Amino acid sequence: xxxxxxxxxxxxxxxxxxxxxxxxxxxxxxxxxxxxxxxxxxxxxxxxxxxxxxxxxxxxxxxxxxxxxxxxxxxxxxxxxxxxxxxxxxxxxxxxxxxxxxxxxxxxxxx
Amino acid sequence: xxxxxxxxxxxxxxxxxxxxxxxxxxxxxxxxxxxxxxxxxxxxxxxxxxxxxxxxxxxxxxxxxxxxxxxxxxxxxxxxxxxxxxxxxxxxxxxxxxxxxxxxxxxxxxxxxxxxxxxxxxxxxxxxxxxxxxxxxxxxxxxxxxxxxxxxxxxxxxxxxxxxxxxxxxxxxxxxxxxxxxxxxxxxxxxxxxxxxxxxxxxxxxxxxxxxxxxxxxxxxxxxxxxxxxxxxxxxxxxxxxxxxxxxxxxxxxxxxxxxxxxxxxxxxxxxxxxxxxxxxxxxxxxxxxxxxxxxxxxxxxxxxxxxxxxxxxxxxxxxxxxxxxxxxxxxxxxxxxxxxxxxxxxxxxxxxxxxxxxxxxxxxxxxxxxxxxxxxxxxxxxxxxxxxxxxxxxxxxxxxxxxxx
Numbered sequence: 446x447x448x449x450x451x452x453x454x455x456x457x458x459x460x461x462x463x464x465x466x467x468x469x470x471x472x473x474x475x476x477x478x479x480x481x482x483x484x485x486x487x488x489x490x491x492x493x494x495x496x497x498x499x500x501x502x503x504x505x506x507x508x509x510x511x512x513x514x515x516x517x518x519x520x521x522x523x524x525x526x527x528x529x530x531x532x533x534x535x536x537x538x539x540x541x542x543x544x545x546x547x548x549x550x551x552x553x554x555x556x
Numbered sequence: 557x558x559x560x561x562x563x564x565x566x567x568x569x570x571x572x573x574x575x576x577x578x579x580x581x582x583x584x585x586x587x588x589x590x591x592x593x594x595x596x597x598x599x600x601x602x603x604x605x606x607x608x609x610x611x612x613x614x615x616x617x618x619x620x621x622x623x624x625x626x627x628x629x630x631x632x633x634x635x636x637x638x639x640x641x642x643x644x645x646x647x648x649x650x651x652x653x654x655x656x657x658x659x660x661x662x663x664x665x666x667x668x669x670x671x672x673x674x675x676x677x678x679x680x681x682x683x684x685x686x687x688x689x690x691x692x693x694x695x696x697x698x699x700x701x702x703x704x705x706x707x708x709x710x711x712x713x714x715x716x717x718x719x720x721x722x723x724x725x726x727x728x729x730x731x732x733x734x735x736x737x738x739x740x741x742x743x744x745x746x747x748x749x750x751x752x753x754x755x756x757x758x759x760x761x762x763x764x765x766x767x768x769x770x771x772x773x774x775x776x777x778x779x780x781x782x783x784x785x786x787x788x789x790x791x792x793x794x795x796x797x798x799x800x801x802x803x804x805x806x807x808x809x810x811x812x813x814x815x816x817x818x819x820x821x822x823x824x825x826x827x828x829x830x831x832x833x834x835x836x837x838x839x840x841x842x843x844x845x846x847x848x849x850x851x852x853x854x855x856x857x858x859x860x861x862x863x864x865x866x867x868x869x870x871x872x873x874x875x876x877x878x879x880x881x882x883x884x885x886x887x888x889x890x891x892x893x894x895x896x897x898x899x900x901x902x903x904x905x906x907x908x909x910x911x912x913x914x915x916x917x918x919x920x921x922x923x924x925x926x927x928x929x930x931x932x933x934x935x936x937x938x939x940x941x942x943x944x945x946x947x948x949x950x951x952x953x954x955x956x957x958x959x960x961x962x
Contacts, residue, residue, distance in 0.1 A: 469746075473911075496819045502900030503823075510900075518900050525907045528816035529915055534775050543750070543921035551747040552910060 450513040455498060461487050464523035465516040468554040473545055476526040477538040488531040491524050519555050568794040568803065568946040575796075575949050579938035585952070586755045586931050590959075591625075591883035598862050598958045599625045602799075603706070603713040603720070603727045605864035605877050607632055608891065610710065610743050612640060616663035616677055620645055620655050624881045626716050630703055631655050635677040636663060642705035642714045643679050648698040666700070675700050708732060710739040711875070728860070729797055734844025738868055742893040745872075746910035749889040752921050754928035756863055756880035757951065759888060762920045763865050763876055764857050764947040766791055766805055772923065777916045780830045781854055783808035788944075791857070793848035796950050799861040803947055804846060807854035820908055823901045829854075829869070829912065841870070859947060861954050871895065874913065884928055890917065 449462040464487065466472045476484065491498070498521055505514050530537050538545070569575060584590055606621050611632075618633035629645035631654075645653045647668040654666035654675060665676040674683040679700040684690065704715040706724035713724050725732055752759060762768065766789040769778045782789040786806055794803040811830055813821060821830075845868045846853040858866040863878040872894040879887045892910055897903035930936065941949050 469907075469910075473914075492815055495816070496822065499819065499823055499901045499904060505900070507897065507899065507903060518903075521900070521904055522907050525816070525904060525911050528814070528908070529911050532814040532816060533912070534915070539775065539915075539919070541922050542915065542918040543752075545918070548748055548750045548914070548918070550914070551744070552907075 449516050451516055452501065452513045454501070455494075455517050457494075458491065458517070458520055461490065461520060461523075462516065464527075465519040466523055467519060467556060469522075469550055469552045472523045472526050473550075475523065476530055477545060479537050481530070481535075481537055484527045484530050484537055488524070488527045491520070492528075495521070495524060515555060522555060566943045568791060569943045569949075572794075572796055572946065572950070575946065575953060577941075577943075579940050580949070580952055581937065582931055582939050583934075583937050585757070585955075586883060586928075588883040591755075591880065593959050594862075594880070594955065595625045597961060598955065599623070599880065600716045601721065601958070602862055603715045603724050604862070605711055605860060605875070606630065606642075606714050607712045608710055608739075608744070608875075608893070609640060609707060609712055610893075611659070611712075614661060616661045617659075618655060618662055618666075618677075619659040620657070623716070623879065624887075625879070628716060629653060629655075630714060631666070631700070632705065632712055632714075633662070633677050637678065639678075640705060640707065640712060641677075641679060642703035642712075643675075643700035644703060646701060647673050647675075648681060648700070649673050649684075654700070709735050709737075710742075727799070729800065731795075731797060731800070731802070731844050731858075735842050735868075738842050738845060739873065739893065741895060742872065743896050744891060745894040745897075745906040746892045747890065748914060748917070749887065750921065751881065751885060751887045752924055753885055754924040755884055755931070756878045756886040757955070758924055758927050758931070759878050759886045760859070760863060760865065760951065761945075761948045762924055764803070764859055764951075765945050767942065767944040768920075772919050773916055776912060776919065777829055780808055780811050781805055783810055790944060792850060794946055795847060796946075799954050800859055801947055801950050802844075802847065802856050802858045804848055804850055804856050805854045806850055806852045809852050816908065820901075820905050823905075829909065841868070857947065859951065861951070872909070884932065 449465050451458060466475060498517055502514060502518055510518060607619055611619055612634040615634055615636045615638055618631055621630045623630060631643045631645045632640060634640050645655050647654050649668065649671055652668050652670040654668045665674055665682065667674040672685045676682050679702060681695045681698045704720050706713055708724055708728060766781055769789045770782055791803045791805055795801065813830055817830060845856060855867045855869045865876040867874040875891045877889045881887055892913065894906055897906055
């Protein structure tokens with residue numbers, strides 16, 4: 446299988462390319478199924494450069510994004526999930542939170 | 557910034573002594589018998605929020621909404637003449653449904669899959685296969701059954717009463733003109749829905765007070781609405797209308813954004829729970845929003861009776877709709893509307909907000925099912941409502957008024 450293409454400046458995210466997920470359902474499930482340490486590693490790696498990544502992506506149209514940027518965009522969207530878990534919750538998911546499987550979500554995917 | 561309001565712990569209810577401060581009797585308000593009264597006297601008589609006009613951008617676009625409390629399936633459709641109409645989803649032949657998908661585009665209207673009767677987007681019965689079999693059938697008076705449908709500020713409301721006692725504008729009353737233009741240009745960023753095993757009033761109750769914030773939402777949203785001045789995130793400036801009501805929430809002006817929120821803010825793409833006060837000052841909100849003109853205003857909680865809650869934030873909104881399925885089950889839908897994302901940055905800002913709000917409301921739902929179960933157990937005969945819960949007290953008062961009407 447070809448590796449997920451990434452913009453060259455963001456090759457450091459290669460270890461986290463499994464977070465290049467198009468739909469919010471995939472992203473939220475990956476977050477709650479992850480170990481907190483893995484979320485923290487993802488978060489700690491991306492946070493210092495998150496602003497640069499967003500600035501880079503802002504140069505591209507949402508409608509016609511090259512594959513490499515699209516993957517970066519998807520990883521950035523997953524970073525949002527990880528950030529909520531790491532910065533606010535302190536766990537991948539709060540045990541008392543209403544089960545995520547019971548909630549329907551409508552949100553445009555990154556296609 | 558405003559000085560903190562002198563601590564009057566009873567500030568919301570001072571102007572409304574008629575509501576009293578007594579505990580609320582809960583022995584009969586949540587039973588299936590009571591729900592039958594609510595179905596017929598409230599949900600079949602009042603205007604109900606159902607969708608946003610932006611759900612139906614093009615002629616032929618439709619959505620189908622299930623209203624279990626009336627056993628009704630309702631089609632909302634933008635006609636080929638661009639007008640939005642509502643119809644019962646029922647064929648004039650032998651009453652089968654004519655629309656089967658939850659949404660879609662049907663420029664040629666709706667065709668019953670039972671025998672092929674076809675209706676236009678304006679509800680007209682257009683075609684009956686072998687119509688010579690029906691010597692007495694007059695196509696012109698056998699269209700889809702219309703449902704009273706009207707719009708307010710980009711929201712679509714229906715009324716199941718074939719002859720509504722008042723127009724939507726009359727029903728909304730005095731504040732209706734004071735939101736002009738607020739929703740313009742916004743579109744759906746995200747929507748959530750869930751069926752919760754709790755009575756519809758119990759569900760609404762959890763979303764119209766902030767007394768619970770410091771406890772339920774300690775890990776998530778408490779920081780943006782509680783502050784040194786206002787450690788419990790107390791609400792301000794309650795206005796109780798005839799049936800509806802609004803209260804304002806103050807923001808934490810000393811809030812320290814998380815590192816991710818700081819990036820979002822630094823890129824000027826902030827549409828989040830933590831208001832951008834500079835932007836808020838520039839942003840001219842319609843008169844009815846932030847009615848007391850608080851400098852540290854975060855949002856209002858506007859409840860449209862019976863079951864819709866609108867939170868207008870600076871430049872974006874949430875609308876929650878609570879549809880009773882039975883006396884102990886509610887379908888909740890939440891719309892998050894924002895200016896359309898123009899680049900990855902604004903899209904990610906929406907993603908942050910939608911994700912955070914999702915995890916905030918997930919903290920609420922677990923409690924509500926436990927509350928429902930305990931009410932059904934009969935362990936308690938009453939609940940206590942404090943000053944900060946005046947929005948609940950008024951809701952029960954209005955429900956009582958409808959239930960006790962003729």
